[in-house]
Amino acid sequence: MRSSFRMPAAALIAALLAGGCAARPGIVREPPPAPPAQPAHHAHYAEAVIGFSAEGRPIRAHVFGRSGPAVIILGSIHGSEPAGAMLCDELVGQLRRAMPADRRVVVVPEANPDGLALRRRANARGVDLNRNFPAANFRPTAGGGPEPLSEPESRALYYLILAERPALVVTIHQPLAVVDYDGPAEELSHRLAAASGLPARRLGPRPGSLGSWVGEDLRIPIITLELPRSAQRAGGPAMWAAYGPAMLDALGWAEAAAK
């Protein structure tokens, strides 16, 4: 981790995610503002910017609920895999219509906004963000960055995950058409395979990947939902019909597992 690591980003996230997110020493440096008043019959919803890409694009998070077991859902950490962002957008629409008040979900549809804009796997600086996390198996390579968290996008996701300490992370990729997992999520991977029609298959940890850091090092269950290559061509509603049940099943599983 480089010495220029900047904590104001953590304070920014803490402030933006104020609510059910527990303050943790070393992560939260400023007291979060009081959350805005919400009608009692509505679950809390807020849009937050958790960081900016190398080219200055905002990385947006949709935050539902103040408390309960947090589930983090990430789309398109590889910019050449647009189906994740589309499926996340569908999920946000669904949760805005009907979100149980007693749980917390954070959805980041575009984890790599520069890559999506440029239609490339890596970020604008040519680094594969999914090889740039501070996992024990990180290796400095041209593709994965010179050191862990060398990229602003991976730093934003890192602070989000540390601030939330989620019960589950789901990250959506293409094109392998399987349900993969890291950490204690084998049983869940089989459930989601049944709900999505995709086979469960363990791909194995990749150096410096989000799965390696979250699943193997932090021991937080993480599902890598690998959609088919052309999943986005069907459009958002058809994608939701195909994979929405698996997404909702994952949210329910995290809630049950936390009890």
Ligand SMILES: [Zn+2]
């Ligand atoms: Zn990918």
